[in-house]
Every structure is written in structure tokens, then in C-alpha cells.
Amino acid sequence: MNRRDFLQLKVASGFGHGLLGAMPAYGDHADRKLDRFGGWRHKKFKATGFFRVEKDERWLLVTPEGNAFLSFGINHLHPGWWRQDYNREAWEERLGLNNLNSPGFGPALRAWFRWISVTE
Numbered sequence: 770m771n772r773r774d775f776l777q778l779k780v781a782s783g784f785g786h787g788l789l790g791a792m793p794a795y796g797d798h799a800d801r802k803l804d805r806f807g808g809w810r811h812k813k814f815k816a817t818g819f820f821r822v823e824k825d826e827r828w829l830l831v832t833p834e835g836n837a838f839l840s841f842g843i844n845h846l847h848p849g850w851w852r853q854d855y856n857r858e859a860w861e862e863r864l865g866l867n868n869l870n871s872p873g874f875g876p877a878l879r880a881w882f883r884w885i886s887v888t889e
Contacts, residue, residue, distance in 0.1 A: 803836075806832035806834065812836060815835050819833055864881055
């Protein structure tokens with residue numbers, strides 16, 4: 770399955786459920802083509818119980834159940850992205866810092882992401 774078909778499948782299967790599918794309140798996904806984490810059941814890898822990446826022609830994200838998936842959110846924090854010239858002033862203000870190169874940048878960014886994930 771190519772990327773475009775996978776994206777269409779994701780949209781048709783309830784785009785946006787993502788990890789919410791892992792919660793019982795959101796129902797059973799046995800009748801869907803996606804696992805409870807939003808992984809495509811027809812592209813199978815070894816189930817390890819952990820999210821990870823695996824290479825099969827290209828690198829893919831894999832759910833704990835061993836199914837390939839695409840992520841439409843932030844997967845990791847890379848401090849360099851927030852320190853770009855065009856972002857610097859906005860992030861200094863948002864994080865309450867005078868300098869993004871200060872030792873307080875990492876803790877402030879992690880705290881902001883924890884806060885934003887709880888409030889949305």
C-alpha cells in the first residue's frame with residue numbers, strides 16, 4: 770500500500786482517533802482495518818508491546834501490536850527547530866525565557882508540551 774492509500778484509509782477509518790483508540794471508552798477496533806493504536810493491520814511486524822520504528826523498504830513507525838502507522842502529530846522534540854531565527858522571539862515569549870540557549874530551555878519546553886497535551 771502506498772502512502773496516499775494509507776492516508777485515505779486513515780481518514781476513512783476515523784482520522785484523529787490515534788491513541789484514543791487504545792481507550793475502552795472509544796470502542797473495539799476489531800471490525801476495522803486499524804488496530805487500537807491506529808496501526809494498519811495489513812502491514813505486520815513483530816509485536817513487542819512498544820512503539821518503535823522498523824525498516825521495510827523505508828522506515829515505518831510500528832504500534833505495540835506490530836502494525837505500521839503514520840503519525841500526524843509531534844513525535845519528538847528537537848530543540849534546534851524552536852531556536853530558528855524566525856521562531857526564536859515567539860518561543861522565548863511563550864516559554865518565558867530571555868534566551869533559548871539558556872540551560873532553562875529544555876525544562877521549559879518539556880513543561881510546555883506536558884501542559885499543552887493535558888489542555889487539548
